[in-house]
Amino acid sequence: MANPLTTAPFSRRALLAGAGIGTAYLLAGCRSAVDTQGQASSGTATAKRGGTLRIVQGADIAPTSVLAQNNVNLSFLRLVYNTLIELDHKTLEPKPSLAESWTLSPDSKNLEFRLRDGVTFHSGRAFTSADVAFTLDYIRREEVASQLKHVAKQITDVQAKDERTIAITFGKSMSNVWDLFELLLILDKDTAAKIPSGTFVGTGPFAVASYAPGSKLTLGRHEKYWKDSRPLLDGVEIAIVRQSQSMLSSLRGGQAHLAVDLAPLDAASIKGDSRFEVVRADPQDSAFYVGTNAAAAPFTDKRARQGVAWAINRERILTQVLGEIGQTSSLPWSPTSPAYDKALAGTYSYDVAKAKALFEQAGVAGAPVQVNYNAGLATNAAIAEIVTFDLKAAGLAATTTPLQGPDFQAKLTGGGLTGLFVNNHGFGQLAPATLVKGSFPFNADKNAASFDNADYKALAEKLWTTTDEAGQKSVQDEMNAFLLDQQFIVDLVVSSHTFTISNQVKGIAYSMYDYLNLDDAGIA
Template identity: 55%
Template sequence: MSERLAISRRSLLAAIGVGGALLAVPGCRSAADESTKSSGTAKKGGTLKIAQSADIAPATLFGQNNPNFTLARTVFNTLTQYDHKTLEPKPSLAESWTQTEDGKSITLKLRKGVTFHSGRAFTSADVRFALENLTKDTTASQLKHVALAISKITEVDEHTITLDLAHPVSNLFDLFEILLIVDKESIGELLKGTKIIGTGPFKVASYTPGTGYELKRNDAYWKKGAPLLDAVEVSVVGQSAAMVSSLRSGGTHLLVDVAPLDAASIKSDDQFEVTVSDAHDSGFYIASNVKVKPLDDKRVRQAVAWAIDRDRVLSQVLGGIGTVTSLPWATSSPAYDKTKAAHYTRDLTKAKALIKAAGAGGKTVKVLYNAGLATNAKIAEIVQYDLTQIGLKAQAEPLQAADFLAKLQAGTLPGLFINGHGFGQLHPATLVKGAFPFNADKNASNFDSAKYRELADQLWQATTDAAAKEAADAVNDLLLEEQFVSDLVASSHTFTITKKVQGLSWTMYDYLDLDQTSIG
């Protein structure tokens, strides 16, 4: 089996000089060790009860959407799954693969004996469907650009498929990691949430929109001995404090992304643990609509970057989970650069000088955020205060979730906006070609730059380590200079659990992997 990438992930890590350092967070469990905890003698049976703050959105399963973390890998499988320590792709529904030396063709050998929950056999036709579905205008995915680069799909036989590419792509396995293999016969019902069928360890037994859903063990699952659990119940609990109360009372066993300060309240209780994901793909940022004055002047955007107290955001809002940064990358990314990540610190003198040079003193800027996210609301308070210290009239303005997201996607947020992003943990091309805040082709800031598009394509299509490093360095320099997005903290998703839960795992996109999870 060849696991050759268009760019060798491991050699690129070495070339750029990045280690695999993980965040050290007092009172939190190390994800690197715990996510692989052996459950060979684990108790079988039982129902795992999970609480999350927002309902799943089946129509968004083709890209990363946080509320789907509990659904994506429990009901579905992907072609490959990254090893957390080496970042090398490992077999899942694809047992092996061979890739041509020019990186323009890959042949996948698919696993035999796999069936969908409906009983239908999984074949290469299902992979074709999943890939072609991703290219539709109606399908949203951060990896759509990779699917669109596939020029030809050949079903060699029922369990062999060849993909020919228009050009080499460095993040092909990022696509394979996120591409859920869905049942093509019920795709319409999947989008409506009325029938959700995959090949994964659990079947959807029931789903009540806005309330939650129930999963039952898939006795025909292709992994022998898995899953250990009989069932999983997922409840939607809107308030973070209520989630913690449910955990304390024994009503739930696992909380997904509880507010950091609420999670901190149980760190000292030896019955519970806050597990920090080693994917480190949760970045918090403030961005600018560059069509709105005075944010059309990059000196003002740079002043904002110098003004924000990142350390305060980290400690007072995120409970110390993460590291302050000026770049969007996790330490696992080949584009991570420790020196450049420390470029912007709080320096009010520099910020004031830039505001004066831009003639922006006394100008009004809106600071918009999703009112339904307590974390972003607290960041907005800090940002508003810090900007007033450099002579801007900052006005924090909450928007309802639907309104905020609609304006974010349309690029019509009228000022600065606070949000979170992912896709900083794997290949950097996925972020600059797909993550909406940074997409070089179209982004929420309306930042339009031929140079940025050129660099993004160079990073995406690089065929040597030297070319990839050069492109990554240039992208970092451009991001630091233009500041249409100002990253504040590189953080992580968390899983807050009772210690009865053993063998918890997740993918590098933070989708829960419950194949070997048990309740002691």
């Protein structure tokens, strides 16, 4: 097969090398899999063919967000669907999946994929370029959620040249084209309309056998999967277990083989148990932050927002709440991002005197402030308590405000949160433009902080459309300086999604969006 690597105008490999990325960042009690291309295997025994892998997670899957990154869907999407390409975890360069090769024009406006032959959907129908064309149309629909819609909307033409060739034309050059195709699960055009009601048909290694909303998703092996002799497993069961402690009990009792995102302290509690391993996903794309309502008092003045950044004890949050899974940071980027700057990541630290001085200068000392959080997320609740305590010590009249999950989400997306809010974000692990154009806390066009700023919009557009290596580095530096100055989102800790696995399980992998990949997984 011809070399599939793109002729893109700048190389992510070079950008990453310049940032010093590629060395595993290890934390006490956890293992990163950065040096094994998203692979997570414990022990030395060999996986065997057959058996059912049992997974537990804390919330039900969300059918309406299959083309967006939604944490509740990390466990099942890559089991049912494939993407055209898969990004290398070290270089962020694309590798073949449903597309076996491609060409990208020097201006990155014209992209042509040559599709893999012999791929079938779970229905038995052959996969063709018509399904890719359909999916590209589907993601551009207004009602379909996706953080990469800003890239998809730049598509001006899609041509299925034959059953195995598809040509895509973009209206502008963009620095994050490949991020779209890492996220874009290829849908079956004949059944996609049924996805919101829980019908999932893909080309992936497992087909849906049954789905009981709020309870369990059961998958069986796709016997005509395009990877020879894969998958090894007969099936997968994903059970919804609402409490982290109950998930942990399922693991210890042998009812489950794998838990997705145990509460960090629960994960840390079994680090000495030789039966299990806690694997920290190497994209490091789960960043905890305090958001501000920058459009309303007392945080319209950036000095007040900077005061919040100095007031919070990040080290305490990392140790006491996150079990040291992660690293403190004033930047939103994962250490795998070309925009990450280790020196700048330590810009803000715990300094009550500086916080008090800034609150005084901004005229907000003693102001009442709500610290909103989703009451259903124990980790966020614990962070909110620390944030509230620290802000009181720095001179604000802070109170914690728990909200039920649907209420918190509605106010977050609708701009109805007053004061501050505790949450976590992703998208710091890929092309920097994906964060500032797609991640809701940072989206320059409309964001969770109600931060509407012409300079920010222009800078985000520049980061998105600058495609030469030197230009990208310069704009990344500009963006870092802007974000650190404005502090409409106060980043605290860059952490990771975790998979807590039994030592019976071998060969687990995951994508750069942390979707579980069980192509090579088995039970010893």
